[in-house]
Amino acid sequence: MLDIEKIRADFPILNQQINGKPLVYLDNAATSQKPQVVIDSIVNYYTTINANIHRGVHTLSQLATDAFEQSRIKLQQHFNAKKSYEIIFTAGTTHSINIVATGFTSLLQKGDELIVSAMEHHSNIVPWQMLCERTGAVLKVIPMNQEGELMMDEYDKLLSNKTKLVFVNHVSNALGTINPIKEIIDKAHQFGAAVLIDGAQSCPHIKPDVQTLDVDFYVASAHKLCGPTGVGILYGKEAWLNKLPPYQGGGEMIKEVTFEKTTYADLPHKFEAGTPNIAGVIAFGTAIDYMNGIGFNNIAEYENELLQYATKKLLQIEGLKIYGTSNHKTSVISFNINEIHPYDIGTIIDKLGVEVRTGHHCAQPIMGFYKIPGTVRASFSFYNTFEEVDVLYNALIKAKTMLS
Ligand SMILES: *Cc1c(COP(=O)(O)O)cnc(C)c1O
Numbered sequence: 001m002l003d004i005e006k007i008r009a010d011f012p013i014l015n016q017q018i019n020g021k022p023l024v025y026l027d028n029a030a031t032s033q034k035p036q037v038v039i040d041s042i043v044n045y046y047t048t049i050n051a052n053i054h055r056g057v058h059t060l061s062q063l064a065t066d067a068f069e070q071s072r073i074k075l076q077q078h079f080n081a082k083k084s085y086e087i088i089f090t091a092g093t094t095h096s097i098n099i100v101a102t103g104f105t106s107l108l109q110k111g112d113e114l115i116v117s118a119m120e121h122h123s124n125i126v127p128w129q130m131l132c133e134r135t136g137a138v139l140k141v142i143p144m145n146q147e148g149e150l151m152m153d154e155y156d157k158l159l160s161n162k163t164k165l166v167f168v169n170h171v172s173n174a175l176g177t178i179n180p181i182k183e184i185i186d187k188a189h190q191f192g193a194a195v196l197i198d199g200a201q202s203c204p205h206i207k208p209d210v211q212t213l214d215v216d217f218y219v220a221s222a223h224k225l226c227g228p229t230g231v232g233i234l235y236g237k238e239a240w241l242n243k244l245p246p247y248q249g250g251g252e253m254i255k256e257v258t259f260e261k262t263t264y265a266d267l268p269h270k271f272e273a274g275t276p277n278i279a280g281v282i283a284f285g286t287a288i289d290y291m292n293g294i295g296f297n298n299i300a301e302y303e304n305e306l307l308q309y310a311t312k313k314l315l316q317i318e319g320l321k322i323y324g325t326s327n328h329k330t331s332v333i334s335f336n337i338n339e340i341h342p343y344d345i346g347t348i349i350d351k352l353g354v355e356v357r358t359g360h361h362c363a364q365p366i367m368g369f370y371k372i373p374g375t376v377r378a379s380f381s382f383y384n385t386f387e388e389v390d391v392l393y394n395a396l397i398k399a400k401t402m403l404s
Contacts, residue, residue, distance in 0.1 A: 002294065002302050007383050010035040010290075014383065021353030024388045029173050029332055029379035030357050031223045032204060034287075038226055041286040045279040052275055054252060068278055071285030072268070078288050079218065079235055080209045085267040086241065089281050092232035093200040094123040096219035097167075099234055099271060100196055101127035103244030104165065110136030113162040115155070115188075117179070118144040118369060119172040122362045124198045128167060137164070144369065148175040148324035152183065163193040170202035174363040174377065175324025176307075176332030178202070185215050194240065200224055204381070205303060205330045207296040216240050222280065227287035231280035234271065241267050248273040299382045303331040306380045310389045314378075317396055323366075323375055331380035334361070337396065340403045342376045348402060349395040356392075 008014050011033045016023050025033060045067070051060035053068050069084075076084040090096045114128055118141050132139050142155045150168075166188040171178050185195045196217035199208060203220040210218050217240065222231040236244070246253055246264055250273035255263040264270045291299070310333055314320055319338040336342060346358035359374040360367045367374055378392060 002298050002382060004302075004383065004385055007294065008385075010037070011383055012036055012039070018353045018355065019351050021351075022391075024354045024384075024391050026378040026380060026384065026388070026392060027355050027357045028204070028381040028384075029201060029224070029361075029377065031229065032226050032381055033383070034228070035226055035290050037290055038228065038283050038287045041283040042228060042279045045282050050279075053278055054269070064278060067282045067285075068276075071281045074285040074288050075233055078207065078292065079233075080211050081235055082211060083238055083267075086235055086238055088234040088236065088241070088268045088271040089276055089284075090219075090232045090234050090271075091230050091277070092221040092223070093121075093198060093219050094127075096217075096232055096234035097123055097196070097198065098127045099247040100217050100219075100236070100244065101131045102247055104131055105134050106245060107243070108135040108137045108164060111162065112137040112164045113140055113158075113160065114138070115140045115142060115158050115163060115166040115193075117142040117150055117168045119148065119150070119175060119177065119179075119366050120167075120169055120363065121173055121198065121200065122364070124167055124169055125365070128165075142168070144366075147326050148172065148177045148366075149326045149328075150177075150179055150184075152180065155184065155187065159187060159191050159193070161191055163188065163191050165194050165196065167196040167198065169198040169200070170208070171199075171205070171330050172324065172363070172366070173201040173332070174334055174361040174366050174375070175326070176329035176334070176379075177324055177326045178206075178328040178330060180328075181215070182213055185213055189214065201330070201332075205296070205300055207292075210235050222284040222287060225287060226291055227284040228277075228280045231277050231284050238267065241271070246270050246273065250274045294382065302382050303380055306384060306386065306389065307331040307333070309386055310378065310380065310392070313389055313393050314396070317393070317400065319400070320396075323370055323372075332377060333379075334375040334377045336372060336375055337400050338404070340400070342374045344403055345376050345396065345399045348399040349392070352391070352395040352398065354392055354395045 049063040051064045053065040194216040199220040204225045218235040223229040253273040323334045342358040357377045
């Protein structure tokens with residue numbers, strides 16, 4: 001079992017008051033908090049080895065390059081990628097998806113079909129709509145049911161030889177649903193389609209194995225798994241990354257430049273133009289080490305207990321309705337109480353120290369499906385406690401009384 005008190009001591013931000021009340025941070029699906037080792041990693045980099053990477057012969061540049069490339073190896077091992085250069089460092093999930101969506105422009109023709117799911121974050125919808133506008137490809141949508149699960153028999157009907165790409169989130173940020181991505185990937189491959197999995201919301205809870213999944217692209221952000229903001233990864237199978245053109249031109253991504261012709265660098269540098277977030281990448285590696293030190297199985301088990309406890313507790317509140325009731329979910333509870341606007345609930349419980357997200361969670365199609373303006377979303381991490389669930393419950397009772 002996890003020693004939660006000891007874990008909480010690793011996160012300096014948790015030990016403070018908000019509006020005169022102890023902070024209860026339940027907005028982990030938006031971004032996680034950072035342990036001291038990750039903060040130290042950023043400070044140490046700027047204090048001791050700051051230099052530009054991959055360019056200098058001098059000692060500092062080599063130390064910075066080594067630390068940066070060490071992070072790539074850590075990420076390779078974490079995701080079980082075959083080659084370290086299949087891990088591309090990006091600015092985050094949104095950036096990673098845009099690299100792939102832009103790269104496919106020259107690989108698609110009018111009438112080709114792309115498949116997305118009904119429960120995506122806007123960052124896994126909009127770049128593909130832009131791709132469709134550029135190419136004349138058509139976007140098809142896997143529908144979902146009332147429980148917030150994908151209707152897999154409808155997916156079967158959408159697949160055909162016209163399907164070129166399928167992109168689905170591993171876990172929905174608005175509902176918590178864990179999607180059957182292995183089945184989604186295998187079925188797409190039967191039609192020769194490539195698959196991109198948006199792992200922004202799964203990676204804080206699940207350690208994905210990209211080789212076992214046989215996934216073509218898997219993307220994630222560091223900031224949702226205890227790392228810094230503005231850093232993420234694009235995992236791509238070597239063959240796909242070689243096929244895609246570079247996303248940005250600039251320094252670092254070239255082999256040779258003349259005014260007549262430029263040749264591109266090999267992987268991973270082809271996709272890493274310009275000076276990257278060096279400190280962020282190094283701290284990302286530290287965050288991965290930290291989370292593996294706690295253990296993803298332990299994290300998943302504990303968070304599931306929190307989820308079960310919180311679900312039972314919140315359902316005691318009359319008029320509270322949960323959106324996303326799949327048996328396969330991570331520790332996210334999206335809900336409304338009667339007709340009360342989520343924003344009003346969020347504002348009142350913030351006064352009581354409880355930080356939750358309210359609104360459409362960058363997933364407006366889901367809100368459209370349930371015909372609601374938004375939800376209140378409490379999302380739990382391994383450093384949250386059962387007592388904090390009780391604080392949330394009491395705060396909601398108070399908010400409901402005030403707003404009814
Ligand atoms: C957070 C999130 C994103 C976007 O991540 P950024 O770090 O903002 O780029 C995409 N998809 C899902 C499912 C998310 O939860």
